[in-house]
Amino acid sequence: MARLLYRFGDCSVDPAARELCRNGTPVTVSPKVFDVIAYLIDRRDRAVGRDELIAAVWGRADVTDALLGQVVLKARRAIGDTGDEQNAIRTIPRFGYRWVAELATEERPDPPPAAGPAMAGADASGDRAPPAVAAPSPRRGRSRWVAAATVLALAVAVLTVLALMRGRHGASPLAPRATPAAADAVAVLPLVIAAEPEWGWLRLGLMDLVATRLRGAGLAVVPNETIVALTRDPPADAAILASNVRVVTGAQRLLTSSATRGPGGWRVRLELHPADGEPILIEAQQPDAAAAARVAVAQLLLRLGKPVSAEATATTALDDVRQRAEAALLSDQLEEVQRIIQAAPPDVRDAPLLRLRLAQVDFRSGRMIEARAKLDRLLADVGPEADPVLRALILTVSSSVRIHLGDAAAAGRDCAAAVALVADRDEPGMLGRAYTACGIAEAVQGRFDAAMSEFARARIALEITGDALSLARIEANEGLMESTRGRYAEGLAVMRRSEEHFRRLGGRNEMMMALDDQIDALLALLQPLEALATSERAWGLLPQISNTGLRHSVQVQHARALAANGRLGEAAALLVRITSEAATEQDQPVLGHALAERARIELATGRADAAAGHAAEAVQTLAGPDRGRARAQAWLTRVRALRVLARDADAAAEVRGFADWAATAQVPASTVLAQLAQAELHSTAQPAAATAAYEQALAQAERTGIPADVVEVVVSWGNALLDAGQTERASAVAGRVQRWAGTDFRSSLLQARLYRALGQEAAWREALQRTQRLAGERPIPPTDGSALLAPFGAAPPSPPSD
Structure with missing residues (x-):
């Protein structure tokens, strides 16, 4: 990936890195000063109005021209310009500013992103507006169902390891096992690591190793993704955390672990806590942390009466690479996943599981064509007889990629093939995700009844695993479908529940999408103030969201809510x-x-x-x-x-x-x-x-x-009737939107026009005051204004018809 660097005079500006340099030396400026410079550079082909610049940099309108002038003054000083010379930033009288300095551009490679949530992109000032200029993101945009497909593909990532492990250490994949109830599932928490910082990846890497070995032995294990979300911001009290995990996932058995590095190597300690009774304690020591974890898990399985193969404690180069890649993926460090895999020996790097990981990195980075090519090659190499479960995983990810590429029919075929591969196996998590993919494919094609059936099947499969996050996603998908069908009130109720579920589960992207859909429903229901309040909640979460497509989607909804007010x-x-x-x-x-x-x-x-x-x-x-x-x-x-x-x-x-x-x-x-x-x-x-x-x-x-549609028709028809002088019929039409006149500007404006035409002075004055209060910056149309604002005793001029 490359980003643009701008050079002018003795200065350079790197918008993506938010860096201003003079003579090669970084210049320290405030975030607002940098945003003004970057915004004007990006719009250098035209003049930028003061209102536009204020809205873009501050994210609100209540900023004085004096404050803007001070920031522009500081911007000029930072780049060696002055108000007299205006060699770079020119003042456009009574309008705004324009960038006039000649620019040279060059491309630079992107630096690797920071780990974890730090990628969100908030500036040091904590301002809610994101940087005004950024290198264009390769990530795809989001329609609602494309967003749902994205989240599903990310969830499928946590299932891929089991396909590999069963083929090597578990029983035959054709041998069915009894399906345990969710209460019998085990929730494996991240490890506590007592070692130097460079070993921090073991916190999630060993968690994934332990969870995978338990699943491979036939135990139901809560998906890693759900646990990571629940423990992202854990409470200080461990007992409260344990209670939260049990309540949310339904799993009554918790596995807490630690890994300590000492002179003799690594000591891994596992503690399996049932809902009641004494915990099972296991310790193992080995020179390698992963080896110690494997030995400890094998001992735990023996205590639980589960068979352990001779290979269960073996360590391979593939295991080491896979574990590091899993830890990076769970931490959303996509560049690190790619680096780890590409640095591996060729025979390891070519393993199907790691090739699938690289396809998923392309997908999450927005490189859909590359992801599809990798997945197609994988499907050619991984046949249904050789590894049906891994093939089902590949097909499910492929389904999501095809949704992004606009081929819903092919997406439906891929997920249906995945369902067929695992329907008769004990793979409830995989089956639930495949059914969910099929539901999304049906919904994209407008086949909502079929989509509801697929989601219902997914819910039954996922309830077995304690996968609370995937279940919440299904609920959100069902709410989204209600809105897509025009049932906004029903969809809004579901989305509000989903928001709370995702908030409790720590699903930040999902919570943002639930808020996004609420805004859409509220605007359709003509509740502009509630829509704006909801968009403000979503705006406050933007610094925690690194996905550019989702950020842009929320910004569009915020703009719609602003305009509606x-x-x-x-x-x-x-x-x-x-x-x-x-x-x-x-x-x-x-x-x-x-x-x-x-x-x-x-x-x-x-x-x-x-x-x-x-x-x-x-x-x-x-x-x-x-x-x-x-x-x-x-x-x-x-x-x-x-x-x-x-x-x-x-x-x-x-x-x-x-x-x-x-x-x-x-x-x-x-x-x-x-x-x-x-x-x-x-x-x-x-x-x-x-x-x-x-x-x-x-x-x-x-x-x-749908209230918004009723108002759209009534306002148009009512105004046409008033223009034609048909006041009696206009009354019958306009009365249909009176219920929304207190909150909807267009309905209120129509009421004011009607009362003026009917000669109802008191009602006219009240409606006019309400209309002016709701208007904000919206102009009262000139053809209406002459009639509305004229003294009531005078005969208003007849407005021309359309």
């Missing part, structure tokens, strides 16, 4: 930044949602030409049932912008294309908004056709019961 300047600046940072090939869903919202804001603020262009891009970018609502809204915005521009023929062509797509799309909003676009197109020249289309659109919107 009238904070258009902040929303627009954030969307401009996202659309400039999003990689068009890997970040398509996020880019499409950002362009759609950007177009809406541009149309509302009188920039119809820009709105038409961005809406067209959004329509082309967004596809699939989970993006259908955003696509329909973008298409409606496109039609409206073209009509404002008097491009009636183009608008008519768009309406026809919109209607053709809506007839096949399995999205409640598509038909409603397509009919609405047709009604607005005919509103002037063909009033009878317009009325029929309005009636159909409203009937469909009320059948589906």
Whole structure:
């Protein structure tokens, strides 16, 4: 990977490393000063308005011009510029600033990322806004189901070791074993390591080794991923931690361990704690830590009456590489996983399990084409007869990759093949993940009933293992499906439960996705204040999230919530930044949602030409049932912008294309908004056709019961009726959105217009005050403003019709 370095004069700026140098010497500046420099450099092709710069750097609007001026002054001083010379940062009077210094660019290789959560990217000031400029991320964007597929593929990573271990040390994979209840499962906690810092990887590496050996002997073991999440921020009291693990996972047996390095080598101590009764204590000492852990596990299994093969304590080069790679993967150190495997001897590096790990690193880094190529080669080498369980794991990861690449049908075939390979084996964890992959593939294709059946099968399989995190993901998937089908109230209730589950389980990415989906539901339900509060909670988690696609998705939702509350300047600046940072090939869903919202804001603020262009891009970018609502809204915005521009023929062509797509799309909003676009197109020249289309659109919107769709139709129709002087019929139409007039700006504005037309002065004044309170930066349309704001005793001018 490479990142851009900018040079000008005696200075250089490295946005990704957040480093400013003069004459090769680093210059210490505050985060805000650096962000101003970086933001202006990145937008050097144009002038940047003060409001945009404030929103981008501070993440809010309540920053004075004086404070901005002070930061710009410091930025100039840091790069050897002045307010008089303005050789780099030029002031644009009554607007903002522009970068004018000539730049030379060069590419530099990315440094390896810091370990663990430190990769999140928060700056030292703790400001909520992420860095304004960053090297474009290779990671893919997230539609909702793509995000679900990503999380599933990460979960599958914890299962791969068992496939290898059973083939070497366990019983024949064809021999079924009795399935234990979840209460009999063992929760293996990370080890306490008493040694030098370089041995820290053993904390998770030996945990994985112990858990894998126990699974290989036929014990049910809580997945490592769930344990890592639960112990990421453990309570100080060990008893509280033990209680939390038991309550969340259902496992009543806990295994705590320690490894101590001394003159005689390594001593590993295992303590198996039942829910009641005396613990089983085991100790073993060997020159090597992994060898000591293997001996200790073998002794523990004998105490539990489990057979142990002669190979159970053997150590190989593959074991050592695998253990280190597992520890790095559990810590989310992707570059370290790749380094460990690539440094191994060729015969070890070519082991199928390690090749699968490299494919998973590509997947998690957004290199989907490379991941698919590696997986296809693996599938050619690992046949169903040779190692059916490992092949099922490969197929499940392949299913997630194909979801990202837009081939849901192939994804469904891969996960179905995985299910067939493990359905008759004692592999409940693997089977549950394969069923989950099939559910996602069905949902992406709009087959929701089939998806629910697959999720139900996954739930039954996973409940056996105590895999609380995967069960919570299934619940979140079910909530997401409710929202995708237009059942936002039901989906919101599930997502709120999911948020709490993920918070308790330590699933940060999953909690962020649950918040993301809540925002979407709240906006559809016309609860803008709650949506903004929820987006603020998600924004506060951004420093803990290293995945760029997820960060961008949350930022888009935050912008939508800001716009819904009238904070258009902040929303627009954030969307401009996202659309400039999003990689068009890997970040398509996020880019499409950002362009759609950007177009809406541009149309509302009188920039119809820009709105038409961005809406067209959004329509082309967004596809699939989970993006259908955003696509329909973008298409409606496109039609409206073209009509404002008097491009009636183009608008008519768009309406026809919109209607053709809506007839096949399995999205409640598509038909409603397509009919609405047709009604607005005919509103002037063909009033009878317009009325029929309005009636159909409203009937469909009320059948589906989505408040945002009802308001969209009623506000358009009500304003058209008022423009035509049909106040009586306008009253009957506008009354359908009165329940939302207290929180929704458009509904309140329509009510104010109606009361003004009816001559109801007291009601008009109340509605007007409420509308102005809700407006924020949203303009009251000029055609309405003349009527709304005129003295009530005077005859207001008749507004022109559309």
